[in-house]
Amino acid sequence: MADEDRDHSDLSVTRRAFLKGGALATGALSSTLIPTPADAQLPVATESDPRRSVVEMTVNGVAYRKEVPNRTTLLQFLREHLTLTGAKMGCDRAQCGACTVVVNGRNVYSCTTLAVEATGAEVLTIEGLAKGDALHPIQQAFIQHSGFQCGFCTSGQIMTTKAFLDRVPRPTEDEARRAMSGNLCRCAAYKRILESVMTASRLMQA
Amino acid sequence: MAQQQNTTRTLRVIGGDGPVIDAVERVTGQAKYTGDLELPGMLVARVLRSPHAHARIAGIDTSRAEALPGVKAVVTHKDAAKVPIWGNRQRALNEQVRFAGEAVAAIAAVDEETAAKALPLIDVKYEVLPFVLDPEKALEPGAPQLFADGNLEGQPRVLIRGDVERGLAECDRVIERVYHTPTMWSGSMEPRAAIAQWEGNKLTVWASTQAPCRVQTNLTGQFNLPDSQVRVIASYVGGGFGTKSAAHVDETIAALLSRKARRPVKLQYSREEEILDSNTRFETRVYVKVGVKRDMTLHAMDVKAYINQGAYHVRLGGLGNQATHIYRIPHLRTVQYRVHTNVPNTGPTRGVGDPQETFAIDSALDEMAVEMGWDPVEFRLKNVKRNGDPIARGGSGAEDGRLVAQVTDRCLEEGAARIDWSRRSTLPGGGQTGPRARGLGVAVTERGNGGGLAGASVTVNLDGSVVVFYASTDIGTGSRTTLSMIAAETLGVPLASVRAVAGDTEVAPYDGGSYGNRTLYSTGRAVEAAARDCLDDILATAAPMLKASPAEVELGDAVVRVKADASRSLPLRDVMQRRGRSVVGDGSVTQSQAETNVERAAGAHFVEVEVDRETGKIRILRYVSAHDVGQPINVTVVENQIEGGTIQGLALTQAEELRFDARDGRCLNASFLDLKPPTMLDFDARRIEPIVIANIGEQGPYGAKGLGENPCHAGMAAVANAVYNAVGIRLRRVPFTRAEVLRALAEQRPASSRTA
Numbered sequence: 001m002a003d004e005d006r007d008h009s010d011l012s013v014t015r016r017a018f019l020k021g022g023a024l025a026t027g028a029l030s031s032t033l034i035p036t037p038a039d040a041q042l043p044v045a046t047e048s049d050p051r052r053s054v055v056e057m058t059v060n061g062v063a064y065r066k067e068v069p070n071r072t073t074l075l076q077f078l079r080e081h082l083t084l085t086g087a088k089m090g091c092d093r094a095q096c097g098a099c100t101v102v103v104n105g106r107n108v109y110s111c112t113t114l115a116v117e118a119t120g121a122e123v124l125t126i127e128g129l130a131k132g133d134a135l136h137p138i139q140q141a142f143i144q145h146s147g148f149q150c151g152f153c154t155s156g157q158i159m160t161t162k163a164f165l166d167r168v169p170r171p172t173e174d175e176a177r178r179a180m181s182g183n184l185c186r187c188a189a190y191k192r193i194l195e196s197v198m199t200a201s202r203l204m205q206a
Numbered sequence: 207m208a209q210q211q212n213t214t215r216t217l218r219v220i221g222g223d224g225p226v227i228d229a230v231e232r233v234t235g236q237a238k239y240t241g242d243l244e245l246p247g248m249l250v251a252r253v254l255r256s257p258h259a260h261a262r263i264a265g266i267d268t269s270r271a272e273a274l275p276g277v278k279a280v281v282t283h284k285d286a287a288k289v290p291i292w293g294n295r296q297r298a299l300n301e302q303v304r305f306a307g308e309a310v311a312a313i314a315a316v317d318e319e320t321a322a323k324a325l326p327l328i329d330v331k332y333e334v335l336p337f338v339l340d341p342e343k344a345l346e347p348g349a350p351q352l353f354a355d356g357n358l359e360g361q362p363r364v365l366i367r368g369d370v371e372r373g374l375a376e377c378d379r380v381i382e383r384v385y386h387t388p389t390m391w392s393g394s395m396e397p398r399a400a401i402a403q404w405e406g407n408k409l410t411v412w413a414s415t416q417a418p419c420r421v422q423t424n425l426t427g428q429f430n431l432p433d434s435q436v437r438v439i440a441s442y443v444g445g446g447f448g449t450k451s452a453a454h455v456d457e458t459i460a461a462l463l464s465r466k467a468r469r470p471v472k473l474q475y476s477r478e479e480e481i482l483d484s485n486t487r488f489e490t491r492v493y494v495k496v497g498v499k500r501d502m503t504l505h506a507m508d509v510k511a512y513i514n515q516g517a518y519h520v521r522l523g524g525l526g527n528q529a530t531h532i533y534r535i536p537h538l539r540t541v542q543y544r545v546h547t548n549v550p551n552t553g554p555t556r557g558v559g560d561p562q563e564t565f566a567i568d569s570a571l572d573e574m575a576v577e578m579g580w581d582p583v584e585f586r587l588k589n590v591k592r593n594g595d596p597i598a599r600g601g602s603g604a605e606d607g608r609l610v611a612q613v614t615d616r617c618l619e620e621g622a623a624r625i626d627w628s629r630r631s632t633l634p635g636g637g638q639t640g641p642r643a644r645g646l647g648v649a650v651t652e653r654g655n656g657g658g659l660a661g662a663s664v665t666v667n668l669d670g671s672v673v674v675f676y677a678s679t680d681i682g683t684g685s686r687t688t689l690s691m692i693a694a695e696t697l698g699v700p701l702a703s704v705r706a707v708a709g710d711t712e713v714a715p716y717d718g719g720s721y722g723n724r725t726l727y728s729t730g731r732a733v734e735a736a737a738r739d740c741l742d743d744i745l746a747t748a749a750p751m752l753k754a755s756p757a758e759v760e761l762g763d764a765v766v767r768v769k770a771d772a773s774r775s776l777p778l779r780d781v782m783q784r785r786g787r788s789v790v791g792d793g794s795v796t797q798s799q800a801e802t803n804v805e806r807a808a809g810a811h812f813v814e815v816e817v818d819r820e821t822g823k824i825r826i827l828r829y830v831s832a833h834d835v836g837q838p839i840n841v842t843v844v845e846n847q848i849e850g851g852t853i854q855g856l857a858l859t860q861a862e863e864l865r866f867d868a869r870d871g872r873c874l875n876a877s878f879l880d881l882k883p884p885t886m887l888d889f890d891a892r893r894i895e896p897i898v899i900a901n902i903g904e905q906g907p908y909g910a911k912g913l914g915e916n917p918c919h920a921g922m923a924a925v926a927n928a929v930y931n932a933v934g935i936r937l938r939r940v941p942f943t944r945a946e947v948l949r950a951l952a953e954q955r956p957a958s959s960r961t962a
Contacts, residue, residue: 071319085242086235088444090395091477095878098395126235139233143225146842149850150682151232152395152444158233173892181887184878186395186445187682188853189846191891 055119059084060128068115074108075099077115078125086126086155090184097183100156101125107163109182126155129162137203138162138196147196149187157183161197165204173198218762219695220908221900223841226687227701228680237442240399240414241474248401249278249314251463251473252321254328255483256303256310259548259871260337260350263301263310263330271313271327276320279467280328282311286462291453292424295353296518296551298458302335304352304517305550306872307482309455314463314471337548337871341489341514344547352517352546359515359544365527366539367603373506373537377497380506381574385494385566386939387922388863389514390487391881392555394681396444397480400457401472402464409465410437413457415709416446417719418677422711424453425461433711440709446681447854448554449485451721452520456483481876485553486864488523489514492566496574497537504589506537509566513544513559520553525563528919530598531806532614532652533589538603548871549864554721556854556918560653565940568649568923573936579632582648582927583622590614590650597804607804611903611911613834614650617810620897621648621832625812634934641820644827645932649923652808655905655912656724657797661715662732664693664740666789670764670779672699674706674736677714678729683914684843685725689733691839692907696737697744698761699778715794723807723912726839728797730907736793743789748781797905805903807911809833811852811920815928819951822944824929826856826889831920832897836911841898844913848896851917857884858918859925859942 055072056065059082066081075092078084078101087110090098094112101110102124129136138161141147148154157180164171164179171179176197185193231237268280283299290297299309311328315321336350343349344357351357374380401412409429415421418438425436438457443450456473464471475483490513497506513524524542529535575582591597593612596605622628630646631637638644662676674693680686690704707713717729741761748766749756752774760769767775782789812830817823831852838844861882865874875881882888902909926937935950 069319079242083244084235085238088239088396089241089474090397091878093477093877093879095477096395126233130234135230135233139230142233143229146225146229146846148232148682149684149846150395150443150445151237152239152682154232155235177886177890181885184395184883184885186393186447186854186883187846188850188857188884188891190853190886190889191849191894192846194886194891 053116055115057118057121057123059123060125070114070116072115074101074110074113074115074118078110084125084127088152088155090153097156097160098153100159100183102159102163105163105166107160124159124162126158129158138165138200141196141200141203144199145192145195147189147192149189153183153185157185157193161200165201169205170201217695217908219691219701220837220839221841226684226843227690228686239396239442239444240401240412243401243412245401245403245470248470248472249316249467250318250321251312251314251460251471252318252325253309253459253479254311254325256306256308258303258332258334259306260335260352261303261332262335263303264333265331266311267329268311270329271324274320274324274327276316277313277324278316278469279314279463280311281459281462281466285466286458287428289427291455291458292420292427293452293521294518296455298428298455298462305548306870307550308517309459309483312459312463314467339547339549339866339868339871341491341512341543341545341547344545345543352548357546359519359546363524363542363544364540365530365603367605368537370506370508370537370539374495374497374508377505378500379574379578380495380497381570381577382495383570383573384938385492385569387490387562387565388940389489389516389549389552390858390862391481391864392447392487393449393480393484394445394447397475397477398450398454398456398484399472399474400460401470402460403470404465407431408435409461410439411457411461412439414443414450415440416443416450416679416681416721417452418679418709418711419716420719421453421457425457428458429461437712440679443679443681443709446720447556448558448721451554451719454484477878478876481881482550482873485520485551485555486516487555488516488552488559490525490559490562492563494566494570496570498574498578502580502585502588504533504535507535509540511540511542513542514549514552515544515546516549516552517546518551519544520551523552523554523558525559528560528563528652529567530603532591532650534591534595549866550873556851557915560651560915560919561855561858561922564649564651564919565922565926568920569926569938572927572930576930583618583627586648586650587615587618590618599804607802610803611805611901612808613899613901614652614808614810616899617808617832617834618650620899621810621812621830624830624895624897625814625828627812630931634931642816642818643932644814644816645928645930647813647815647924647926647928647931648810649920649927650810651916651919652806653723653912653916654806656722656728658718658724658728659716659794659796660724660728660732661717661794662729662736663715663793664733664736664791666740666744666782668782668788670699670703670777670782672697672704674704674733675710675714676706676708676729676733677711677717678720678725679709681720683720683725683847684840685720685729688726688839688843689730692730692733693737695908696734697741699764703764715792723915726910727906727912728795730910731795731797732793734793734907735795736791739791739793740789743791744778744781747785748776751776751781751784801905803904805905805911807834807836807913807916809916809920811924813924813928815925815932817929817932817947819933822947824925824942824947826893829894830897831894831917832899833913833916834899834901834911835913836901836903836906837909838898838900839908839910844898845896847913848917849891849894852894852921853884853889853891855918855921856889856925858922858940860884860888861941863941
């Protein structure tokens with residue numbers, strides 16, 4: 001999806017008209033470290049546009065700099081701008097946890113975090129957890145215990161686990177249950193999710 | 207018959223355990239669900255929904271919306287074919303809207319913000335009509351009418367056996383009760399999503415559906431196309447639970463927009479839309495008369511049920527008449543009124559009407575046991591059907607079939623032993639003093655297995671690797687794994703060499719879909735047949751290479767050998783390379799009610815609860831779910847299904863009721879915050895103990911039975927019965943909120959103490 005299409009705002013008509021006027025060649029100001037075909041259509045800088053901001057953040061170890069509408073959520077930023085679709089939109093209201101990612105070591109609902117709020121942050125998503133083909137111990141544990149069925153909530157479950165175990169490396173089961181209670185699993189694989197968290201804790205100690 | 211061959215061979219793959227074969231994709235974010243897909247030039251769709259529970263669209267002007275830059279297409283009822291959605295009375299977009307939240311128009315635009323901005327620019331003139339939400343009131347004279355032929359769907363569904371009036375008169379004791387379940391949310395974590403793309407006259411739709419072929423059939427009807435011109439793909443599906451088991455309006459709306467805009471269109475429902483415009487679990491009001499003889503036999507049952515079908519209902523629903531399959535009842539009558547009202551769509555949801563029916567029937571039986579001073583387990587064991595008993599094959603009352611491979615009794619016995627049923631107090635409360643009291647409850651469940659037309663194909667490649675193609679889906683039930691295991695077992699190759707392609711109508715033969723305990727049971731039979739077809743071909747190819755006849759060779763561990771002389775063998779890979787052509791096997795099976803032998807899958811649930819008399823809280827201390835699963839294909843998958851389904855059944859006891867404003871008919875709680883599906887803290891899942899009863903069946907692949915639905919059935923009845931045993935209050939309406947428990951406890955106290 002072209003950013004020109006996605007980043008529509010009140011002023012975008014003007015922007016498009018401007019583009020049509022042949023200003024494409026100057027469209028490199030809103031740069032990004034990972035070029036995508038979509039970026040070819042990025043408009044010129046709109047520093048004067050108060051509805052847009054430049055966000056810079058590190059996602060899975062890669063630094064990004066992108067100009068986005070202020071209203072862009074972190075979830076939209078990850079899914080639509082960086083095509084990292086592991087985090088899911090389950091409710092868009094911070095009520096299910098399918099969108100959970102780790103921001104500066106904390107698990108957050110990316111659907112109700114603005115991308116601009118994450119400026120300067122270190123963001124970790126499910127895509128950044130494994131090291132090459134080597135799965136992270138949490139992922140190994142979720143496989144070992146079959147801590148999922150349909151898998152739609154799983155990225156969020158795993159990212160909550162990551163932030164939790166980094167914070168509390170040897171939790172009790174009750175601590176783990178409380179920590180995981182912000183992530184709904186409609187298939188209700190809860191027993192297995194809990195087992196996965198506890199096993200992951202042991203694997204991460206090893 | 208395949209079954210006989212199976213029993214002579216040791217199983218190598220089937221019966222194992224361990225993770226599903228696509229586990230890595232699911233824990234790394236690589237599994238792509240419909241909403242994750244992007245196509246070049248794709249537009250984003252949004253739907254305008256009716257604020258009125260019942261209205262006629264007197265006029266609709268889309269010109270202002272269409273004029274907004276970035277809007278590429280707007281569709282209304284004028285654009286939709288005058289063809290109902292498959293299995294439904296609803297069209298994709300209707301001139302008369304029948305629930306608050308029904309689609310009125312849709313917009314495709316370059317991005318979500320533009321689409322959202324354009325929605326209010328559509329001018330709709332509604333002629334607001336009176337509405338009705340209550341199914342019994344909807345049948346009264348003068349009630350608002352949803353359809354020209356009235357609110358009653360067809361004729362009342364009647365099932366009669368024996369003479370119920372005479373039967374009741376012959377009973378020593380008859381009780382009469384009413385049980386109520388409300389309209390309930392039953393959706394999944396992944397909201398509905400559909401992407402439509404036209405290439406000339408060829409339509410491709412990626413959909414979050416359980417039944418790609420049903421969606422395909424619907425789209426061929428909507429756009430007057432042959433099957434060959436419509437492809438539906440559902441690769442990864444984020445849960446379904448029945449709500450995605452048929453075609454729905456979203457796929458057609460996406461296709462209408464895409465055709466008009468000449469670009470691909472993605473329509474993703476918000477959570478609120480998913481709650482309002484998917485299928486909800488239908489409300490039931492069940493009037494039960496049960497009669498017994500003094501010798502503990504169940505003699506007569508008279509059931510009258512009102513099914514609130516909402517505005518539209520996918521296929522014909524209602525109670526499944528489970529009681530007639532579970533219990534021997536000489537005199538029986540059930541009458542079901544399926545009524546349209548202005549609550550949102552209903553449709554099949556996990557167990558369809560079985561959880562609601564189990565709540566009514568198994569609560570009533572518990573009440574009878576209490577009245578008569580009988581042990582509830584003993585009472586059930588006395589009356590449950592046993593192997594060889596007559597059973598109805600079809601929807602009529604006639605018991606023209608014979609029940610086989612039935613183990614309801616064993617489920618009851620093993621479950622009772624596990625929870626130590628003998629310690630149950632026969633008196634409510636059992637003399638427990640203090641604010642908290644414990645009690646035990648039981649409920650029995652069962653369901654049929656699959657059915658209808660199932661298809662699959664299997665390809666053995668030149669290197670000996672295997673691909674299974676099937677057009678039902680893996681909605682989280684592990685079917686990619688279990689169907690691959692069936693192919694591996696049948697062919698004689700390791701599971702690691704098999705891959706399954708799920709949910710693509712273009713590459714696999716017709717298959718009804720993944721619902722009603724049927725993917726493993728029915729599609730699994732088709733996979734077995736397709737794999738056997740391949741095996742025959744491979745053995746015929748390999749036999750001359752080994753200077754033997756096809757009957758003299760066998761395939762095992764991916765090696766073809768001469769049975770009598772294992773030294774004469776060829777790896778499958780070599781056979782395939784020398785053959786120089788892939789092997790393609792086809793399997794299509796139709797399981798119908800023509801079979802005289804009827805096999806069903808039984809279950810019994812036992813629960814120990816603790817009721818807090820001061821707060822009204824019901825705590826689950828232990829929950830034992832004993833299920834006949836036939837031959838378990840993958841034990842881990844089986845246990846995961848039982849555990850998850852049990853919690854979904856428990857969820858019905860505490861939350862998930864959809865509430866409606868009596869003034870305007872709008873839903874009051876269309877969000878996760880207000881519906882409260884259970885989190886990890888709401889039920890302690892560690893307290894759920896599955897008992898897997900491996901009771902080899904006759905008609906499923908390798909004797910497997912369906913399981914997806916059953917674990918969700920018995921929670922409401924089992925908990926209600928346990929609460930009675932704990933504190934002596936009878937809960938006849940779900941959900942069992944704390945307020946409801948406290949109200950019942952207050953009523954239980956003598957009037958003098960209440961006023962004191």
